[in-house]
Amino acid sequence: MHKQRAITWLPSLIALAALSAGPAAADRSDELIARAERAIAQVKQAKADGDSIGLQQAVSDAQQALAAIPEAGAELDGNRAATANASGQSTAAVAAADRSSPEPESEPKPEEPKSVFKKLSDHGFRMQREFGTSGPAAEAATFAFEQDVAAGTQTDLSANFLIGWNSAAVKRSGIDPLTGEPRTVTSGSSSFDGRSDLTWYWDTSVQGKLTSGEDTALDSWRFRIGLDADHTSGWLIDESLDAAVVFQGVRDRGGTKQDAAQAVRAHQQRVRERGAKRGLYLGSWWSIAAKLEADRDFDNQRLGVELLTTPTTSLPGNGIIYPRSRNAAAQFIWRPYLGIDAAGVVASNGDLDDVNDTLRFEGRLDAMLRLNFLAEALGLPNVELSASDQVRYLAESGDAYNYLSSQFRFGLAEGVSFALTYVNGEDAPSFEREERFGGSLAVKF
Structure with missing residues (x-):
């Protein structure tokens, strides 16, 4: 199909990770970050191929890696920096996802030039x-x-x-x-x-x-x-929706980040159920x-x-x-x-x-x-x-x-x-x- 998708889901996934990450997740952070890096590489390859549907697996892989972080504690600072470095995004992009953060934003990294x-x-x-x-x-x-x-x-x-x-x-x-x-x-x-x-x-x-x-x-x-x-x-349609679109849609309607995270999980469950019943x-x-x-x-x-x-x-x-x-x-x-x-x-x-x-x-x-x-x-x-x-x-x-x-x-x-x-x-x-x-x-x- 002619449809193509931008990588808009990553900042919102990072925000979800920051929400749920805490000191108890420190020992596993390197492994989860590595999984997310691999998924990001797969997204870039799928975009280069023009394979809009193929992006879904990379999104799913990253979601699973980030969702595996235990929901304990509220130590966001270190996790913001680690996740931003792993994804190639600046800490400013993560801070923007967490609108309540009082941290000063760092200088964003320049975008890679397009071929x-x-x-x-x-x-x-x-x-x-x-x-x-x-x-x-x-x-x-x-x-x-x-x-x-x-x-x-x-x-x-x-x-x-x-x-x-x-x-x-x-x-x-x-x-x-x-x-x-x-x-x-x-x-x-x-x-x-x-x-x-x-x-x-x-x-x-x-x-x-x-x-x-x-x-x-x-x-x-x-x-x-x-x-x-x-x-x-x-x-x-359901499976092609970015987690970022679901997350940001709830936030734009005045929902909390917890509400948005719950909406993402509900969307993922709906995709699984619909996939099991598809013709x-x-x-x-x-x-x-x-x-x-x-x-x-x-x-x-x-x-x-x-x-x-x-x-x-x-x-x-x-x-x-x-x-x-x-x-x-x-x-x-x-x-x-x-x-x-x-x-x-x-x-x-x-x-x-x-x-x-x-x-x-x-x-x-x-x-x-x-x-x-x-x-x-x-x-x-x-x-x-x-x-x-x-x-x-x-x-x-x-x-x-x-x-x-x-x-x-x-x-x-x-x-x-x-x-x-x-x-x-x-x-x-x-x-x-x-x-x-x-x-x-x-x-x-």
């Missing part, structure tokens, strides 16, 4: 290989040296990318004016009834598949502009867009409408990375897509007349396996194996074409990897067979 990719992502831009919802399952855009195995030609330069923008970039957290309950929404148009959340927003993208070779038959452009929608079930369907992403598809020189052009959807279910890994914790040796996620493409030819040189059917049915499966044990052994941010397998059925001719793309990515920095790539099959618009293998710079944000 170029992060700034672009914050403004709604994204880069990946194929059109669809963003997240861990999506393959990265690649800029590669590839060998054409099928043709036996020399190594070519190639680029497979999608650059997109949507209007749902900014998230905000607050209190629902009708129910008085905390909620998290995007900046798109949204309807919220306390049980489900439907958010829709504009989306536009340019997708290119280009090579430096003389044979341009395999190259293509796709331009889209349309409307995307995210539907989220009540279970995901198969958790949410879905939909896109309807006008699409122009063309070959590299625009000699053949096809203009129409494309409808694409993917569900999120309670099946392990379907739309939500599984298992949640980055401490697992490996994690996986997968997304199935179904689509309909209805279009007419607006320009043609006759080369593609036999595959320019008006109606196409599309099915695609994206999957990613994150090898945490290998990333740790190599000292890399991440190591991921991903694949995308797409089938297109042409309704008029009755022909079906399959196209497989796979990547073995070794993370170098945020959003950047070195990848071994392999593609095999027939892709639109020409549906000519290709088989390529190479090494590439992979970019995804």
Whole structure:
């Protein structure tokens, strides 16, 4: 899904820890702080991946570490400093959470500068290989040296990318004016009834598949502009609420910190109960867009409408990375897509007349396996194996074409990897067979 979450929960969790910490917890503080540090690292990785749901496990881990501190004593001063140091927050941030504290605030630490990719992502831009919802399952855009195995030609330069923008970039957290309950929404148009959340927003993208070779038959452009929608079930809404939103909501309505802490515990219990009762369907992403598809020189052009959807279910890994914790040796996620493409030819040189059917049915499966044990052994941010397998059925001719793309990515920095790539099959618009293998710079944000 396109939703992303800021790390707003940390100061409030620190306040909760300060409330309950005392001298009896001193012997355990180092262990609990270490657990919180690990959870914070997991949050940063999930944010870098654009995995909004994956943030929940890190939040839960930190909550458990802080909740384990015995509720004894009222020695807040030492715990404020220790917790602030462990979380990378200043003691001023902790003091702000405890509004009754008479302590003078220390100078806040400067924020870490955002990367170029992060700034672009914050403004709604994204880069990946194929059109669809963003997240861990999506393959990265690649800029590669590839060998054409099928043709036996020399190594070519190639680029497979999608650059997109949507209007749902900014998230905000607050209190629902009708129910008085905390909620998290995007900046798109949204309807919220306390049980489900439907958010829709504009989306536009340019997708290119280009090579430096003389044979341009395999190259293509796709331009889209349309409307995307995210539907989220009540279970995901409850679980996606930050503990900080719950905590601050009670405080803003005049409640004490004890009242806020009790509200957080009630929220956690509600999430557990709802999770135990949840059904198969958790949410879905939909896109309807006008699409122009063309070959590299625009000699053949096809203009129409494309409808694409993917569900999120309670099946392990379907739309939500599984298992949640980055401490697992490996994690996986997968997304199935179904689509309909209805279009007419607006320009043609006759080369593609036999595959320019008006109606196409599309099915695609994206999957990613994150090898945490290998990333740790190599000292890399991440190591991921991903694949995308797409089938297109042409309704008029009755022909079906399959196209497989796979990547073995070794993370170098945020959003950047070195990848071994392999593609095999027939892709639109020409549906000519290709088989390529190479090494590439992979970019995804």
